[in-house]
Amino acid sequence: MWKLRKLTGATNDYVRSLKIGLGSLHAGLSYALRSEGSKPCKMNLEKMEEVYRKWEARANPAQQNSQTRMVWTPAEAGGMPISKQRRNDKFREDPPPERRRRRSGKLSHPPSLDLVPELARFKYTPPAFYDMTGGQRPFMGRCCANCTSGSREMLFTSDIPGMGFRNVLKFNKPRGGIIARYFPQIYLAYSEGVNYSYPSAGELAKEVLGSRRVHAAIHKGAISDSEGRAKEEFEYNKALQGHARRAGQVLGNMAASTSNVVLRITGWVLLKVLGMILFCVNVHQGQIEMLKRAAKEGVPLVIMPTHRSHLDYVLMSFILYIYGIRVPFVAAGDNLNIPVFGWVMRKLGAYFIKRKLDKEVGKKDHVYRALLHTYMEEVLRTNQNMEFFIEGGRSRSGKALAPKGGLLSVIVDAYYDGIISDAFLVPASVGYDKILDGDFTNEQMGRLKKKETFIGALKGIWGVFTSKFGQVRVDFAEPFSLKEYLDSAQMPSPLTSELSSHGIHRPHPHPVLKKTVSDHSLYGTDVVVEDQRQLVRGLGEHIVYDAVRVNSIMSTNLVSFLLMTKHRQGVEFSKLVEDAEWMKGEITARGRDVGFSGEMRAVVKHALALMGRNLVNTQSRQQRPDVVNETESQDAKKTRVTEKAKEGAEKEGEKQAGRDQMVVPNMALPEVFVLSYYSNTVISVFLLESVLANAVIAVANQEMHTLNPGQQNKVTLSKDRVLQKATELCDLLQFEFIFVPPCGCLYTALSDALDKLIISEIIQSEQDVSDGCSSQDSRWARRVASSSAWGIDDDKDDEDFGICTKEEQITVNSSPELLQKLFFFQSVLGPLIEGYWLTACNLVRLLDRDLPESEFSSLVSDYSQDRVAKGLAIYTESCAMDTLRNAWRLFQHWKVIDSYQDAEKIKLVHLKEPFRNEQKLGDFIDKIEAFRT
Numbered sequence: 029m030w031k032l033r034k035l036t037g038a039t040n041d042y043v044r045s046l047k048i049g050l051g052s053l054h055a056g057l058s059y060a061l062r063s064e065g066s067k068p069c070k071m072n073l074e075k076m077e078e079v080y081r082k083w084e085a086r087a088n089p090a091q092q093n094s095q096t097r098m099v100w101t102p103a104e105a106g107g108m109p110i111s112k113q114r115r116n117d118k119f120r121e122d123p124p125p126e127r128r129r130r131r132s133g134k135l136s137h138p139p140s141l142d143l144v145p146e147l148a149r150f151k152y153t154p155p156a157f158y159d160m161t162g163g164q165r166p167f168m169g170r171c172c173a174n175c176t177s178g179s180r181e182m183l184f185t186s187d188i189p190g191m192g193f194r195n196v197l198k199f200n201k202p203r204g205g206i207i208a209r210y211f212p213q214i215y216l217a218y219s220e221g222v223n224y225s226y227p228s229a230g231e232l233a234k235e236v237l238g239s240r241r242v243h244a245a246i247h248k249g250a251i252s253d254s255e256g257r258a259k260e261e262f263e264y265n266k267a268l269q270g271h272a273r274r275a276g277q278v279l280g281n282m283a284a285s286t287s288n289v290v291l292r293i294t295g296w297v298l299l300k301v302l303g304m305i306l307f308c309v310n311v312h313q314g315q316i317e318m319l320k321r322a323a324k325e326g327v328p329l330v331i332m333p334t335h336r337s338h339l340d341y342v343l344m345s346f347i348l349y350i351y352g353i354r355v356p357f358v359a360a361g362d363n364l365n366i367p368v369f370g371w372v373m374r375k376l377g378a379y380f381i382k383r384k385l386d387k388e389v390g391k392k393d394h395v396y397r398a399l400l401h402t403y404m405e406e407v408l409r410t411n412q413n414m415e416f417f418i419e420g421g422r423s424r425s426g427k428a429l430a431p432k433g434g435l436l437s438v439i440v441d442a443y444y445d446g447i448i449s450d451a452f453l454v455p456a457s458v459g460y461d462k463i464l465d466g467d468f469t470n471e472q473m474g475r476l477k478k479k480e481t482f483i484g485a486l487k488g489i490w491g492v493f494t495s496k497f498g499q500v501r502v503d504f505a506e507p508f509s510l511k512e513y514l515d516s517a518q519m520p521s522p523l524t525s526e527l528s529s530h531g532i533h534r535p536h537p538h539p540v541l542k543k544t545v546s547d548h549s550l551y552g553t554d555v556v557v558e559d560q561r562q563l564v565r566g567l568g569e570h571i572v573y574d575a576v577r578v579n580s581i582m583s584t585n586l587v588s589f590l591l592m593t594k595h596r597q598g599v600e601f602s603k604l605v606e607d608a609e610w611m612k613g614e615i616t617a618r619g620r621d622v623g624f625s626g627e628m629r630a631v632v633k634h635a636l637a638l639m640g641r642n643l644v645n646t647q648s649r650q651q652r653p654d655v656v657n658e659t660e661s662q663d664a665k666k667t668r669v670t671e672k673a674k675e676g677a678e679k680e681g682e683k684q685a686g687r688d689q690m691v692v693p694n695m696a697l698p699e700v701f702v703l704s705y706y707s708n709t710v711i712s713v714f715l716l717e718s719v720l721a722n723a724v725i726a727v728a729n730q731e732m733h734t735l736n737p738g739q740q741n742k743v744t745l746s747k748d749r750v751l752q753k754a755t756e757l758c759d760l761l762q763f764e765f766i767f768v769p770p771c772g773c774l775y776t777a778l779s780d781a782l783d784k785l786i787i788s789e790i791i792q793s794e795q796d797v798s799d800g801c802s803s804q805d806s807r808w809a810r811r812v813a814s815s816s817a818w819g820i821d822d823d824k825d826d827e828d829f830g831i832c833t834k835e836e837q838i839t840v841n842s843s844p845e846l847l848q849k850l851f852f853f854q855s856v857l858g859p860l861i862e863g864y865w866l867t868a869c870n871l872v873r874l875l876d877r878d879l880p881e882s883e884f885s886s887l888v889s890d891y892s893q894d895r896v897a898k899g900l901a902i903y904t905e906s907c908a909m910d911t912l913r914n915a916w917r918l919f920q921h922w923k924v925i926d927s928y929q930d931a932e933k934i935k936l937v938h939l940k941e942p943f944r945n946e947q948k949l950g951d952f953i954d955k956i957e958a959f960r961t
């Protein structure tokens with residue numbers, strides 16, 4: 029069986045169904061026959077299918093004439109519950125066919141290679157896109173072709189995408205003796221993890237405390253403490269001793285002391301425990317293969333996953349361990365350094381860092397910074413792998429956070445200072461069917477975060493053990509060379525000239541980097557040039573962008589996204605299934621993979637079950653006669669009903685049963701935050717199209733209301749205006765998303781997205797009438813240059829710039845179905861826009877007086893929640909604290925508001941000029957409101 033599996037590329041033990049084997053073989057064969065240069069098959073496809081048909085007839089006569097149907101086992105079928113016996117069986121090897129036949133009386137699995145001798149000669153060539161169902165699914169995670177083209181080809185080979193998936197909790201060894209048979213977890217924990225040597229905490233401490241940087245920082249600290257004191261020299265010596273003692277203590281609390289024994293025990297425990305709470309943890313073997321290849325290059329791997337759950341770092345280290353890659357040193361916030369757990373984490377590679385380096389604003393903790401910098405440097409010097417969560421904490425909204433630059437800058441400095449010759453940077457992400465510790469509703473309601481405690485951790489663990497969390501998919505992007513990235517970032521590229529020709533300032537110019545070896549402060553920031561900061565910022569953004577792009581969409585993400593966008597009022601179950609199928613197609617068409625497979629009906633049921641009654645209610649239609657899908661026009665509904673009538677009797681019967689069930693999302697506070705948390709993962713897939721849909725509707729404004737679905741009247745818009753509006757929206761949401769990587773061009777990306785809308789006929793392109801005018805690109809560029817964000821003077825119109833007013837026109841397609849799609853895209857960003865508008869409206873409170881930050885923040889939050897209570901909010905989730913806070917940050921960034929400390933050291937927020945004027949502030953609010961039409 030395992031030989032057959034290996035041969036067919038079906039990597040999962042559960043994939044035992046004849047159809048799957050046949051499907052894979054069919055896909056492999058057809059690809060092999062199609063692909064250029066592949067060896068000709070010695071056996072023809074019909075003959076092989078005939079052999080299998082005969083076997084199928086013998087094995088299962090009842091199904092002989094039935095329709096081809098994939099029989100998916102739990103892990104693949106969206107993680108359906110598996111029977112206890114099956115779960116116990118999952119580590120067991122397949123018995124030889126004869127024994128199997130003896131036991132069950134009939135053959136239950138495809139024949140072994142001995143029974144089909146022809147198969148042994150068949151050489152399988154995997155297709156470029158490969159699915160266990162024999163279909164196609166995108167391979168995600170290739171690194172950037174713009175700035176790391178060398179790395180892109182270095183680790184990737186054509187067989188990578190076809191390597192398929194593996195559930196890392198599953199025992200995959202064919203033979204392993206008694207231990208493997210009876211104690212599979214022990215066997216796996218011992219046989220696969222490799223005994224690497226890790227530097228001890230003591231060794232590292234010696235190097236760090238003896239370094240010039242740390243000495244200089246202690247000296248600097250002592251001088252600043254003793255300055256101006258009476259007995260200066262005495263005070264200096266006292267302070268010096270104090271700082272030296274503190275340095276030792278800080279390092280003692282910080283340093284990891286990785287132990288192979290603890291790793292092995294934990295590996296064993298995790299195999300047991302994860303198997304109890306999760307159906308599977310899937311990884312793409314091709315991604316792992318690239319990781320392994322990178323690990324063999326002799327330079328450190330720096331893994332930077334997006335952060336959703338505490339399980340993230342456990343899974344990362346566990347997977348590396350299982351695949352025999354050195355486990356990384358992981359930067360952990362010191363809030364996690366709690367009794368017992370802290371000790372264990374240290375033994376597993378965690379080193380503890382302060383989450384805020386400086387206690388007081390404007391006063392740098394030089395000693396701490398020097399210690400952290402040198403510690404990381406020493407770890408890198410010994411060629412250890414590293415991991416840190418570049419977002420600096422778990423996302424509260426399900427969207428990725430902006431990257432932090434501190435630890436990343438140490439890696440960059442280590443390269444420039446010659447500590448490492450290079451490093452492989454690995455963006456990664458984990459997709460969860462159900463998040464283990466993702467209840468951030470309190471924080472989204474504006475309440476304070478609870479501190480981590482030992483008891484709290486135990487309670488959390490208990491909660492985890494008593495629940496089921498479906499499946500998990502871990503994705504690693506292709507590792508890329510730090511050296512190559514930095515080199516390319518410093519080389520003028522045609523892209524950058526393109527950007528400047530569009531008048532767009534990108535945070536990725538060609539920095540003139542200096543060697544920044546400094547003795548005095550962390551990362552040498554006393555001499556760091558702004559360009560270097562931008563370079564690190566750009567690298568961080570690229571990593572987060574890549575990590576988001578490699579994130580698989582899980583069943584719960586997909587279902588909640590549909591419920592939050594298309595079906596906020598509820599939907600029939602069968603329609604939900606239909607839409608989920610459509611949505612899956614849309615996602616994979618955009619190069620993103622989904623973390624489930626199998627029959628969509630089962631997948632949706634599975635997702636609904638995991639989300640639970642708290643989030644979605646399923647009730648019979650009779651119970652809710654008033655509930656209709658508001659976003660669906662009557663015409664569209666009629667068409668759908670007629671289409672349904674044409675479907676086959678069996679399918680129709682099934683649908684009839686499903687139609688009685690209404691799936692109604694819980695849009696009440698605070699549950700809606702959990703739904704939007706799941707749903708937000710999908711936004712990145714449709715981000716730019718959604719920006720454009722909002723821009724089109726904002727530009728069309730009142731005209732949009734005159735559009736009668738299905739009628740001949742049309743709304744004609746200037747393409748330039750739409751693109752300009754889209755840029756404004758990207759600017760508005762700059763703290764929410766990374767729209768393009770730093771090496772990319774927003775204009776090109778938006779144009780491409782508009783083309784997508786045109787291809788899908790949501791928007792129609794009119795003939796270009798710009799004869800004799802300046803090129804479309806330059807017109808657009810001037811508009812962007814002139815609009816310089818928001819509150820800025822933009823009274824000037826085209827004539828002021830001497831620009832020809834004849835422009836390329838686009839029209840909104842008035843077909844009901846396509847209009848519906850446009851509004852669907854619009855609704856993706858709707859809640860965020862409403863949240864920003866709400867915060868802007870609350871700025872009026874600052875016209876009379878300055879307010880303490882905390883008071884202003886709770887006023888905005890209360891006001892938004894009050895609107896929800898009164899039924900005034902379009903989107904309930906618009907009052908999420910995360911959104912309100914980001915809006916506030918943006919207004920600070922735009923210099924609409926500012927904050928300062930008063931005499932009692934209370935932080936106050938105030939309106940800046942010219943926005944202290946009612947009229948100006950009103951105009952500013954109106955501009956945001958334009959997107960709410």
Ligand SMILES: CCCCCCCCCCCCCCCC(=O)SCCNC(=O)CCNC(=O)[C@H](O)C(C)(C)COP(=O)(O)OP(=O)(O)OC[C@H]1O[C@@H](n2cnc3c(N)ncnc32)[C@H](O)[C@@H]1OP(=O)(O)O
Nearest residue numbers: 345349360361378384385420432433434435437553561564
């Ligand atoms: C087999 C079994 C396996 C089992 C397996 C179990 C595994 C068991 C492992 C447990 C592991 C737990 C893991 C928990 C997971 C977390 O706890 S996540 C939270 C902790 N991690 C992080 O935060 C990492 C990312 N954060 C950072 O990098 C942040 O910058 C820092 C270092 C925390 C500092 O943050 P901050 O105080 O807010 O300061 P920030 O503004 O970022 O800047 C600080 C300095 O960095 C430098 N800097 C910042 N930006 C830049 C830039 N763009 N360019 C240059 N320099 C810059 C500057 O020097 C700056 O100082 P200034 O010159 O501005 O004064």
